[in-house]
Amino acid sequence: MARARRRDPAAPFGRCEPKLLSRPLEFIHVEHLRHRELCQAAEDLAEAETLDRRLAEAVVNFLRSEMTLHVIDEEEDLFPVLRRRLKPSDEAGRIIGLLSGEHAADEKLSQEIASGLSAAIDAKATALPKPIRNALLAFADRQRRHLSVENAIVLPLASQRLSKRDLDEIARRMAARRGIRLRGSST
């Protein structure tokens, strides 16, 4: 049985201030904290006897918006730049490859969960079907491991290897992806 958990209805997984985009590694780290909250919500939904529709909607919205943007941030900006800056002695190239593979697999799982939760919400279901519960538990488990590796290996290495110019360019691209123009950015 899921334990009751207090969540801010306006920000059930916490907030990540846009101004933090100028420090992209910190922004990603805060996003990872929000992903841990998302994992807890996924487990709560999977274990609850009755469906919390508001929480289910919040999970669907997060998966389809912020989580999608986050994966693009890593796949199109952070990972490619970090790969270029790795030293021959760094063994992180293989790990980045594994994380990219997980992004692709988890995208499928995310879509499955979002569709399943949306269908349950639309049908005014009082409980979730077993396959969706299993998908939510698998997602939480996979995400937690993924986050641990990114936090323990990728972000510390990025802070060592990326230059100020690299970070500014990543920040500019991540902000543009969200329709935000950073101060001092010419584009």
Ligand SMILES: [Fe+2]
């Ligand atoms: Fe991440």
Ligand SMILES: [Fe+2]
């Ligand atoms: Fe990731």
